Structure formats: C-alpha cells, structure tokens
Amino acid sequence: MDIPYSRVQLAGNEDRYLKEVLESGWLTTSSKALQFEKSFAGYVGAKYACAVNSCTAALHLAIEALGIKEGDSVLIPTMTFTATAEIVRYLGANPVFCDVEYDTCLISPKILRQAINRNDNIKAIILVHYGGHASDMYTPDGKGIMDICKNQNIYLVEDAAHAFPTKFEGRYVGSFGDVTCFSFYANKTITTGEGGMLVTNDEAIYNRAKIMRLHGIDRDIWNRFTSAKCKWEYDIIAPGYKYNMSDISAAIGLAQLEKAEYFREQRQRCALVYFSELNDISSIDLPVFFQSIEHHAWHLFPIKIKPGSPVDRNSFIELMSEKGIGTSVHYKPLHRMTYYKETFNLNSNDFPNAERIWKGTVSLPIYPSLSDVELKYICQTIREILS
Ligand SMILES: Cc1ncc(COP(=O)(O)O)c(C=O)c1O
Structure with missing residues (x-):
C-alpha cells in the first residue's frame, strides 16, 4: 500500500471553468475571482469576501485593516502554524501566546479569560478553529469567546484555515467574528493550489483589505481596464501588498466550492x-x-x-x-x-x-x-x- 498523508480531490468543473478563463484572455483578478468571492460569502453567510493568494495574506490584511500596529499585543494559541503569529510581527505587533485545551486543541472561554487577566492590553485575538472544529463562540449565558471579546473590546479574528465548511450551533464559521480567514492551500478542505479568503460583515474592513491586497491602489485593476473613463488613472493611498487571487485560481476554487x-x-x-x-x-x-x-x-x-x-x-x-x-x-x-x-x-x-x-x-x-x-x-x- 502507498497511502499519502494528503491527496487533492478534483470536483468536476475545474477544467470547464479554467477553459473559460483561458479563453477570456484575462488571467488575473477579474470576473471569476468576483464570482468566487460572491459565492463564498453567500455560502458562509457573510456580507463581504476578498479573495487573496493565501490565508497568511488574509490574516495579514485582517489585522492591518483592524489597525493593529507596532507594540500592540495580539493573543494567539501556541498550537498553530507559524502563519498565525508571523503576520503579527509583520506589523511590529507582539504575539502573546496562550495554551489550548488538551481534548480539543482549542482556546476555550476559560483560557481566554485567564489570558486576558494576565495581559491587560490585548487588542485582538486570532482564534484558530483547530482541525475544523469550531471554538466555543457563544453561550446562552453570554460566556463564549465572542461574548468575552465584545465585553472586553477585543477584536476577534478567526483563523479558519482548517474550518471550511465548519458550523457552530448551526451557523457557518465566517459569519461570527470581525474578520475570518480561510486557506485554499493544496492540502486544505477545498483548494485553489495556493489561495485564501478574507470574509467580514464590516464594510470598512472589507474596503481596506480590498485596497491593501493590491498595492494600496484606490480602485481595482479590473475596473481600471474596463471602465470607460480615465482608464489609466489611479491613486495610491497606502503602501499595500500584492495579495490578489488570479482568475486561474478562482476558477479552481469555484469548482471546489460546488463540492465542499x-x-x-x-x-x-x-x-x-x-x-x-x-x-x-x-x-x-x-x-x-x-x-x-x-x-x-x-x-x-x-x-x-x-x-x-x-x-x-x-x-x-x-x-x-x-x-x-x-x-x-x-x-x-x-x-x-x-x-x-x-x-x-x-x-x-x-x-x-x-x-x-x-x-x-x-x-x-x-x-x-x-x-x-x-x-x-x-x-x-x-x-x-x-x-
Ligand atoms: C492554522 C493555519 N493558519 C494559517 C495557515 C496558512 O495558510 P496558507 O498556506 O493558505 O497561507 C495554515 C496553513 O497550513 C494553518 O494551518
């Protein structure tokens, strides 16, 4: 027997959607990426989705959009991949590491409360839904992770690299926190080869992430080349990044989403x-x-x-x-x-x-x-x- 740890599964329509992209003559971020964003946001029940080239990029954009800056403290479980923590360092902020529950490998409300008591200036938490199991988001008596974050004015970013499609109390992960980030890396539950998605219900976070994913340009590239007026003109409002998802990746993502x-x-x-x-x-x-x-x-x-x-x-x-x-x-x-x-x-x-x-x-x-x-x-x- 030869059983690898992971095997990519094609969903069926990848070839068809890829062919459409190749024949359209437009390979980078365009209508397929837009379609993938809309379908993904609809799937998890979020208002906005921003397709990027990795979950790492989505996490970076998320905390940047929340205004995390040099010297800020961001709570992170020690039981995670380095991406969860490295993006905090990109902005000069400091990860504060906490333990997880033995049974689930998750941060529980109890662990969160203890961590907040020990560190009084936590600005945000990056919650990892380890393995695809949702963390304890809320409880009827208001003692879940979302409840605690709300009461303490702590931003909640969800690292859902493992958690699509995951539900908590019947609601999809992606519809809860300030921002949620998904991974479509090759071994993930759906894949685009490399890729990620930032989802949020907050229009300001979405707008900032969208601009910062493409160099800080004030209008997206597709608009620039398709709008009738002043095609060439754009402004730079911040030194952004190069994190956009190509239509090639989005075509694969759309097909994968159908079979999620x-x-x-x-x-x-x-x-x-x-x-x-x-x-x-x-x-x-x-x-x-x-x-x-x-x-x-x-x-x-x-x-x-x-x-x-x-x-x-x-x-x-x-x-x-x-x-x-x-x-x-x-x-x-x-x-x-x-x-x-x-x-x-x-x-x-x-x-x-x-x-x-x-x-x-x-x-x-x-x-x-x-x-x-x-x-x-x-x-x-x-x-x-x-x-
Ligand atoms: C928990 C967790 N967060 C973030 C990432 C980063 O994902 P990506 O490779 O899409 O940047 C991974 C990747 O495996 C992960 O396991």
Whole structure:
C-alpha cells in the first residue's frame, strides 16, 4: 500500500471553468475571482469576501485593516502554524501566546479569560478553529469567546484555515467574528493550489483589505481596464501588498466550492471509521468534539499517543511510513520554535496542555478519496504497531 498523508480531490468543473478563463484572455483578478468571492460569502453567510493568494495574506490584511500596529499585543494559541503569529510581527505587533485545551486543541472561554487577566492590553485575538472544529463562540449565558471579546473590546479574528465548511450551533464559521480567514492551500478542505479568503460583515474592513491586497491602489485593476473613463488613472493611498487571487485560481476554487459539502461528508466517513476501529486502543486518545459531527470540517484527524505506549510518537510515524502510510504533525507548538521562544522568552512550563499534546500528537490521512480498504489497512497497521 502507498497511502499519502494528503491527496487533492478534483470536483468536476475545474477544467470547464479554467477553459473559460483561458479563453477570456484575462488571467488575473477579474470576473471569476468576483464570482468566487460572491459565492463564498453567500455560502458562509457573510456580507463581504476578498479573495487573496493565501490565508497568511488574509490574516495579514485582517489585522492591518483592524489597525493593529507596532507594540500592540495580539493573543494567539501556541498550537498553530507559524502563519498565525508571523503576520503579527509583520506589523511590529507582539504575539502573546496562550495554551489550548488538551481534548480539543482549542482556546476555550476559560483560557481566554485567564489570558486576558494576565495581559491587560490585548487588542485582538486570532482564534484558530483547530482541525475544523469550531471554538466555543457563544453561550446562552453570554460566556463564549465572542461574548468575552465584545465585553472586553477585543477584536476577534478567526483563523479558519482548517474550518471550511465548519458550523457552530448551526451557523457557518465566517459569519461570527470581525474578520475570518480561510486557506485554499493544496492540502486544505477545498483548494485553489495556493489561495485564501478574507470574509467580514464590516464594510470598512472589507474596503481596506480590498485596497491593501493590491498595492494600496484606490480602485481595482479590473475596473481600471474596463471602465470607460480615465482608464489609466489611479491613486495610491497606502503602501499595500500584492495579495490578489488570479482568475486561474478562482476558477479552481469555484469548482471546489460546488463540492465542499460532499468533500466534508467523505472526510466524515473516514472519521467515523477511525472512531469505530480505534476506540478500544488504550494507548491513544482520539479527537474529542462537542458540536454535532456534521458541523465539523474534519480537516484533521489527530490522535494522541499516550505516555507509556509501546512506541513513542516519532517511532510510530517511522513505522507507519515503513508500511506505506503518510502522517503529519499539527503542531510543534510555537513556544518551542527558536524565533518565538528566544524573541518572547517563552517557557514550556507555561503551556502544559500544548506540551502534552505535542509529545503524542500525530495526524492520520483524512480525505475524500481515501477508500474503505485503505482505511481498514491504516487501522490494522495502527493496531499492530500499538499492541
Ligand atoms: C492554522 C493555519 N493558519 C494559517 C495557515 C496558512 O495558510 P496558507 O498556506 O493558505 O497561507 C495554515 C496553513 O497550513 C494553518 O494551518
């Protein structure tokens, strides 16, 4: 068997939409990107969407539009990819790292309250919906993450790189915080090869992000070349970035979006096999989820190898690889990464849950084309290695 960690799944209409773009003669940001933005915003129930070339770009634009600046503090979970934190440094602001819950790898309302009590000038939080499971956004008694952010005047940016399509209490992630950022990187739940989307209900944030994604030009390039008057003329209102999504990527994105729920159901099928086949193996912890199973995007299926298990995490990964099964690790926490550790003087003792998670965590393959035969083989191999 040769089972990679990730496999891209084409949705069906990619060829058709790409052909339309190629035949139109306009390859960069234009009508397909616009169509993708409209469809995506409609899907998650947000007013505005801004298509960009990565989730990293979307996150950068999000905090820039919120006015985060040099010296500001932005709360971030240590259990995330470096993109979540690096964009804070782009603006000269400081990431303040916090721990996550052991079971879910998420920031909980309790962790958020504790972090705010310890750091009194947090301007924003970047919430990561780890693995595709929504964080605890609100509660009937007003004690969820959105409630806390609102009460404390803290901006809420959601890093939803893993969380499309994800729901909390029946509402899609993308319709909650000040800004939400999605990733369409090649191994994500839908892909454009490289790509991302910023969504918001705030017109001012949208307008700023739209301008800053293309050099700070005051009108978008498509308008410049299609409007009848003063085609050449434009102004620069800020030193912006080059983050726009091409129509080539958007064509792929549109096709992928059409199958997003089917892809999610297929990943859920994989998750259900893992739950039923692995639940009696005492040396591992399976993922825990509190929302309904249909509300989870199932981007990741991370298991945790417990201390005292027959093999440790690294040996497990090697043995799986010898059997032809690819795995991955999400994540080596940022407080262990040299740059963040040394720059912000971080100590592992301050992140006990992330330490426990990181020592045992390993992500199993989970994607629509993973067959039942492959899933069975993966489960049997895990059982052999851990018994
Ligand atoms: C949690 C998280 N945030 C942000 C990113 C960045 O996404 P992109 O590669 O689209 O910039 C990733 C990428 O894997 C991620 O896992």
